Amino acid sequence: MSSDNSLEFTLRDILAAINPTGDDWSARLRLIEELRVVVRSLESLRGGWQKLQFIANARVPILKCKSSYLNISCDISINNLNGQMKSKLLFWINEIDRRFRDMVLLVKEWAKAHDINDSKSGTFNSYCLSLLVIFHFQTCTPAILPPLQEIYPRNMVDDLRGVRADAEKNIEETCAENIYRFRSDKSRMRNYSSLSELFISFLAKFSDISSRAPEQGISPCSGQWENIETNTRWQPKTYALFVEDPFEQPANTARTVNQRNLSRISETFQTTHQMLISGNQDYNSVLATLVGPQVSQFLQRRPVHNPRPRAYISQNSRARPQTDRAVNLSMQGQNQFQNARVDRRPNTNGATMQRTVNAAQNQVQQVWRPRSDR
Template sequence: MNGYNQVEQTLNDILRAINPSKEDWTIRFHIINEVRDVIRSIESLRGGTVEPYGSFVSNLFTKWGDLDISIELPNGSYISSPGKKHKQTLLADVIKALRKKGGFRRLQFISNARVPIVKFEGNFNISCDLSVNNLSGQMKSKILFWISGIDNRFRDLVLLVKEWAKTHHINDSKSGTLNSYCLSLLVLFHFQTLEPAILPPLIEIYPGNMTDDLTGVRAVAEKNIEDTCAVNIKKIRSDRSRSINWSSLSELFLSFLAKFSDICSRASTQGINPYMGHVEDINTNMRWLPRTYALFVEDPFEQPANTARTVSSNQLIKIAEAIQVTHQMLASPNQNQASLFSVLVGPHLSWLGRRTSVSTSTIQSMSTTPISRNIPIIRNGIKTRPERKQPPLQTLHKSQNKVMDKPQNGESNGSKHASTSQKQQVWRPRSEPKAEKNSSGE
């Protein structure tokens, strides 16, 4: 087996193991319903709704992924904007109610964070973050969910990169490394800057600052954003002039590592802009000045917020070293599966590395969500993509890297992508997956 095939098989084995099962979805729905029961008992939050956001909504979470929950305050049909102090007061009431209810572990109130949160641990050691009025977080998550429908390889690589980052202890904003949202944006930027591109600059999906548009009547504001994204994504997917990128998962992972291997040296002068799909010189971008961050990855939905604002200079060196070590290992001609597993997954998946030949059927039994191999195929002379089984919530609703330089003459990095005929789906949170209703009794 040659090096690329070895890496490809290893990545697919890992992806099967980390994909969430129906039980993983059900556990998270159960936690959400438990929180709803608690919120109903709090007088200051009567009429509020409990709504998930983050990787659970974007479907970019692994079996062990955290759960983000927002309490949306009642304000008629309008979007409310409570101040930080009011949020702190409400969350103080929440943590008291959680303690009184019981069954929630490791309760912690982080009141002075940019977004105040209550952290706790739910069933099966699922870590949860509870915030107040995080509608922008919900919409960001939904847009990432819609974007992943353009090409399944985006979700696959995000899951693999998250697992790899946790293995190297560089996926923790509290310790000065990368948060999961930033990692997802780095993968998205990678897909934008391949040749040919797999995903477009996000200005082509939502040409505006999304968080600024979340005002007025909530239903109207959300629908305007959903409709804009739906129209543009449909246009992107139906454009048959877009060149198709045929890269395999292993090629995409290796090129991702290669692209960011010099992240330390470049971060001092350049920032990453997924909205436009290219890097920019920090000194020429007035929105990013003065330069006060070790790394700048702009939030395309909340410009000019920096999703890497917690990354420290020392930890940036650690991030770069992890990237370089992993790239060297994966590109080595002397690799073996055990060494690949050791650099790609953590102790909870160490059993994978102890086996010279991993049984696909054994790993598949761990997850009901199959790996999505979205490599284009040709059928009757027409380039198409394989059909994809929808995970529970979705029923609701050899290329080289481009050099990471600024586009010339105002052109944006990112070529057109092949089309599919699927319609845009709107994500709608539900209290339980349809397939689980009868068995769970919820």
């Protein structure tokens, strides 16, 4: 069996372990209801919530807390419409190609395993990692995703003004039309790379990120590296790395990354890439490189890996590693909780765009399943 096939099966095993189950979604729904009760009465905080921390100096002020009952960590923001719309846009992008969601899950798990997915410690936040995956899919040959300016040609946050319902509807209709146009383009060359090929090329693409960062920034909006000196939106440059938010230009989603950690991040890309292409690593050593200890131990306890192509196993029937789960919640008003977003994964559960445009509560009740037409 080739090393590429071996890695492909390993990645599928990892996805089977970290994909949210029906129980996961139910737990999040219970958490949302628990938070509704909290909002109605602060007295209910006694004994039900712990590790409360208010981050007032964040770009979007948040309340960090943890549910004692469900063991889920939360970041709660209020009236964060920009964040909600960005989550929706990531969800719609997944409709172009389902490999996007799988890659985001794998990349975030790998980044957590190497301590480079923690903005508080000077590394990537999860949204930035998602944009790196988008950029990788835009710059593959042939491209999997278009420049995001072809999905929404304007700065989204500038259009979220006036009557909220009208602004959201206009954004949704524009994105739906452009995504449909891109997907139905018969002249577009299709990319049939496997997850393992995409993951290895992702690592290779950003292995030199620390040396490119002083002169070039990453623009998912245009789908290309851009010279910082000639990009007036990014001046003056005061960051170690620039990954532009395509929906809130010129905001830098990598603003927390410092120079010391950028060098370590680049080395992590390099060493992981070299290890995977060497082809002489066994299953357990690959797991130790790609996932955290809990997921690795869970998969190592399973029966001997069977190297055959197989469908995803039922998400409701298997045991899961007991990890400390996290969720980001945006509250519209005191009693409305919409678009639950897991810190380990975007809220792209794969339902059709039309079904989810105005049905955030239904999103978290549905369990995403891959489909065969990639």
